[in-house]
Amino acid sequence: MPNHFTPHAAGDLNYLKSLNRSTILSTVRRYPGLSRADIALRTGLTKATVGSVVNVLGERGWLREGELHARGGGRPGRSLYLDGEQHVMLGAEVGVKGLRVVACNLLGERLASQRLDVSPTMPEETAAMLARLIEALLGDPAIAARSCLGLGVALPGPVAPQAPILRLAPNLGWVDVDFLALLRAELDSPAGVWLLDNEANAAAFGEFYFIQGTPPESIAYLSAGSGIGCGVVSGEHFPVIPRGHQGLVGEIGHTVLVADGAPCHCGNHGCAETLVSGWMLRESLGVAADASLSASLLARLDEPEVSAALARAGRALGLLMLNLHHTLNPSMLILGGSLMRLGAPLVAPALAYFDAHQNDLLRQSQRVPVKVVEDSTFTAACGAAAQVMARAAIEV
Amino acid sequence: MPNHFTPHAAGDLNYLKSLNRSTILSTVRRYPGLSRADIALRTGLTKATVGSVVNVLGERGWLREGELHARGGGRPGRSLYLDGEQHVMLGAEVGVKGLRVVACNLLGERLASQRLDVSPTMPEETAAMLARLIEALLGDPAIAARSCLGLGVALPGPVAPQAPILRLAPNLGWVDVDFLALLRAELDSPAGVWLLDNEANAAAFGEFYFIQGTPPESIAYLSAGSGIGCGVVSGEHFPVIPRGHQGLVGEIGHTVLVADGAPCHCGNHGCAETLVSGWMLRESLGVAADASLSASLLARLDEPEVSAALARAGRALGLLMLNLHHTLNPSMLILGGSLMRLGAPLVAPALAYFDAHQNDLLRQSQRVPVKVVEDSTFTAACGAAAQVMARAAIEV
DNA sequence: CAGGATTAGTTAATGCTATTTACTAACTCT
DNA sequence: AGAGTTAGTAAATAGCATTAACTAATCCTG
Numbered sequence: 001m002p003n004h005f006t007p008h009a010a011g012d013l014n015y016l017k018s019l020n021r022s023t024i025l026s027t028v029r030r031y032p033g034l035s036r037a038d039i040a041l042r043t044g045l046t047k048a049t050v051g052s053v054v055n056v057l058g059e060r061g062w063l064r065e066g067e068l069h070a071r072g073g074g075r076p077g078r079s080l081y082l083d084g085e086q087h088v089m090l091g092a093e094v095g096v097k098g099l100r101v102v103a104c105n106l107l108g109e110r111l112a113s114q115r116l117d118v119s120p121t122m123p124e125e126t127a128a129m130l131a132r133l134i135e136a137l138l139g140d141p142a143i144a145a146r147s148c149l150g151l152g153v154a155l156p157g158p159v160a161p162q163a164p165i166l167r168l169a170p171n172l173g174w175v176d177v178d179f180l181a182l183l184r185a186e187l188d189s190p191a192g193v194w195l196l197d198n199e200a201n202a203a204a205f206g207e208f209y210f211i212q213g214t215p216p217e218s219i220a221y222l223s224a225g226s227g228i229g230c231g232v233v234s235g236e237h238f239p240v241i242p243r244g245h246q247g248l249v250g251e252i253g254h255t256v257l258v259a260d261g262a263p264c265h266c267g268n269h270g271c272a273e274t275l276v277s278g279w280m281l282r283e284s285l286g287v288a289a290d291a292s293l294s295a296s297l298l299a300r301l302d303e304p305e306v307s308a309a310l311a312r313a314g315r316a317l318g319l320l321m322l323n324l325h326h327t328l329n330p331s332m333l334i335l336g337g338s339l340m341r342l343g344a345p346l347v348a349p350a351l352a353y354f355d356a357h358q359n360d361l362l363r364q365s366q367r368v369p370v371k372v373v374e375d376s377t378f379t380a381a382c383g384a385a386a387q388v389m390a391r392a393a394i395e396v
Numbered sequence: 397m398p399n400h401f402t403p404h405a406a407g408d409l410n411y412l413k414s415l416n417r418s419t420i421l422s423t424v425r426r427y428p429g430l431s432r433a434d435i436a437l438r439t440g441l442t443k444a445t446v447g448s449v450v451n452v453l454g455e456r457g458w459l460r461e462g463e464l465h466a467r468g469g470g471r472p473g474r475s476l477y478l479d480g481e482q483h484v485m486l487g488a489e490v491g492v493k494g495l496r497v498v499a500c501n502l503l504g505e506r507l508a509s510q511r512l513d514v515s516p517t518m519p520e521e522t523a524a525m526l527a528r529l530i531e532a533l534l535g536d537p538a539i540a541a542r543s544c545l546g547l548g549v550a551l552p553g554p555v556a557p558q559a560p561i562l563r564l565a566p567n568l569g570w571v572d573v574d575f576l577a578l579l580r581a582e583l584d585s586p587a588g589v590w591l592l593d594n595e596a597n598a599a600a601f602g603e604f605y606f607i608q609g610t611p612p613e614s615i616a617y618l619s620a621g622s623g624i625g626c627g628v629v630s631g632e633h634f635p636v637i638p639r640g641h642q643g644l645v646g647e648i649g650h651t652v653l654v655a656d657g658a659p660c661h662c663g664n665h666g667c668a669e670t671l672v673s674g675w676m677l678r679e680s681l682g683v684a685a686d687a688s689l690s691a692s693l694l695a696r697l698d699e700p701e702v703s704a705a706l707a708r709a710g711r712a713l714g715l716l717m718l719n720l721h722h723t724l725n726p727s728m729l730i731l732g733g734s735l736m737r738l739g740a741p742l743v744a745p746a747l748a749y750f751d752a753h754q755n756d757l758l759r760q761s762q763r764v765p766v767k768v769v770e771d772s773t774f775t776a777a778c779g780a781a782a783q784v785m786a787r788a789a790i791e792v
Numbered sequence: 793c794a795g796g797a798t799t800a801g802t803t804a805a806t807g808c809t810a811t812t813t814a815c816t817a818a819c820t821c822t
Numbered sequence: 823a824g825a826g827t828t829a830g831t832a833a834a835t836a837g838c839a840t841t842a843a844c845t846a847a848t849c850c851t852g
Contacts, residue, residue, distance in 0.1 A: 011419065011839080013838070013840090016809065072821085073828065077829055158757065218641060245725050251722040267755040316655075327724060329645045442841080447801060466848090468850090
């Protein structure tokens with residue numbers, strides 16, 4: 001049944017059309033420069049179907065034709081590309097340490113961005129600040145000249161699957177916030193789709209959506225910042241984020257690793273976040289709330305206490321990666337979040353632990369690739385923009 | 397893209413037709429006795445579409461008409477039911493302690509069953525034994541008189557997502573077994589679909605497929621036997637088992653709960669199975685391989701060592717249930733597997749731990765329902781039969 | 793008990809979809 | 823220049839769900 005994440009019920013011909021349009025778009029996104037005939041071959045659709053869909057997408061400014069193919073024999077095909085000039089999607093992130101706003105084109109390229117390094121307090125106030133950032137972005141003539149497909153917002157907590165509402169953000173102290181409504185009160189534009197999602201989900205979506213070449217079956221984006229989140233995406237042509245009953249799929253930060261262990265922000269004990277997370281490192285190593293965690297700790301690396309704490313946290317992160325493989329089993333793992341700025345002192349022990357503790361089943365198959373995103377400042381915001389594009393593609 | 401689990405690529409009209417047929421079938425399955433008009437209202441399809449699909453399904457022996465509705469005013473509708481008389485599906489399970497075979501009708505009712513309590517040794521030999529059981533079942537005149545939709549087989553290990561092949565069954569000692577091919581060599585009938593899946597996935601599918609009334613968003617079937625497995629199913633009208641890259645989704649038995657803990661069968665250390673599983677209880681409490689674990693332990697409950705071990709294992713099971721909620725987040729949890737025969741000494745501590753350690757997020761929402769299946773002897777086999785039905789419905 | 797109201801279900805026409813088939817277009821090679 | 827080859831388009835076709843108009847079967851009212 002349709003909800004705010006998946007807009008239409010299956011059953012009618014529109015659904016079929018959307019599906020095929022999304023399939024063709026994802027093929028062009030993954031393999032820029034294919035001709036109509038290549039797409040038909042690759043997707044199994046007929047030349048006629050591909051031709052008509054491509055032509056409509058061209059008229060609407062989604063696709064453009066490029067140079068001619070010069071393969072021996074026969075009429076050359078016209079190569080096709082996503083049109084990076086006509087449309088934009090806006091993406092925003094409300095993070096524990098700041099607000100970020102981006103404008104991306106259909107290629108996923110960041111055309112402009114704004115950031116404000118403040119710690120959000122009340123939802124209303126935060127919405128107002130974010131609205132000003134978005135207005136500033138829309139004031140940019142290069143952005144204003146384009147057609148805007150909509151706005152996606154990423155927040156550091158689970159979003160209800162039934163409605164675009166933030167359930168709980170322990171690290172902001174927010175509960176049941178209808179953030180899009182607060183934004184609407186401050187902001188008229190852009191027209192188009194407005195979406196809300198969890199930060200890790202948005203980041204995961206963006207990373208998956210703009211992958212080039214054959215996409216992995218699924219990816220997990222493990223976001224290690226103040227808290228630990230994880231987003232999963234799968235689906236070749238129609239990427240889907242599994243959310244579960246309460247939107248908690250991938251909330252591995254609150255899986256219990258130590259029965260009756262240290263108390264966690266979430267009200268339970270012994271969660272993964274008590275072993276590895278920004279807030280735990282801050283508390284245990286005494287870093288002030290207003291100081292940069294990574295800068296402070298990197299400056300204190302010669303203290304044995306600090307390096308040992310990072311190594312310990314790193315091993316916990318490696319263990320989490322391992323557990324992820326036995327519960328969500330993604331075909332690719334992406335590490336992101338502000339803790340990645342700590343670099344090798346945290347990441348090396350994580351990867352080492354992950355490598356050393358593979359069991360027979362994992363050893364038997366190819367090692368799952370791990371990608372580390374060192375600077376994920378705009379990753380979630382760009383991912384939210386990608387979600388807008390995917391949604392808009394359904395309705396073109 | 398199509399594979400042995402999901403047969404057709406989206407894009408053509410057949411796909412749409414299958415989708416609508418499945419939608420209508422699942423509505424009748426969940427709400428027996430609805431009329432065509434009720435179905436149209438409930439699914440959003442038009443009366444004409446529902447009528448034509450229902451009539452075809454009736455001709456093919458999937459649906460039958462029942463009594464007339466007697467609602468005040470207007471022409472009464474003809475109630476519709478799945479036809480339990482025409483078709484059968486066969487399901488089989490190869491378990492660590494025995495083979496089971498069942499024949500079910502479209503209502504999910506077990507019409508006949510066969511069991512053989514032996515511990516499987518070689519795959520070939522096991523396939524031969526299973527083939528004899530199936531032949532015995534097909535020899536039953538009540539079964540032979542019906543049209544058979546196919547055969548589903550459940551095995552205690554992950555099945556590759558790309559091909560119907562068992563990857564690894566640590567508790568059988570099997571690796572990369574093409575079990576359906578071995579069966580084919582022994583068995584001609586039944587015609588129709590032949591499927592292979594993991595035992596927990598099959599059980600989960602069956603439990604979800606035949607749920608009456610509004611189905612939960614998703615369920616997880618936690619199978620606690622010799623090992624610990626878990627299957628997940630979601631999708632209202634078109635139930636899907638998320639499998640992940642290597643078919644390991646839900647393999648929480650091998651999530652690590654104790655860093656560098658006790659050695660596990662899987663080659664790693666500190667897995668959940670080292671804290672709760674049949675093999676671990678057997679080893680730690682000295683129960684012979686050929687004795688019934690549950691019977692032996694229930695007889696020794698007055699030994700403090702035994703009751704303490706069960707309580708400890710129970711708490712670990714509760715912790716696993718909690719972690720399940722933060723990774724796969726099902727809306728309903730079903731506990732099954734042979735360990736459930738231990739009853740309260742194991743299950744009560746599990747439920748108590750689960751209840752006592754809910755965090756703020758879970759506390760905030762309605763408690764997730766937990767169902768305990770005391771006797772799951774035929775659950776996986778019936779689930780495999782349900783998978784056959786779902787697949788056959790696509791192709792009717 | 794006749795006739796209106798109401799709901800169930802079917803039928804025929806319609807519009808939209810992808811597919812099929814046949815075509816034109818554009819290039820290379822000989 | 824002409825044959826061969828591949829790309830792309832156009833018109834005809836088949837299949838799908840929908841629409842709108844119909845028939846069917848019941849209840850209710852007077």
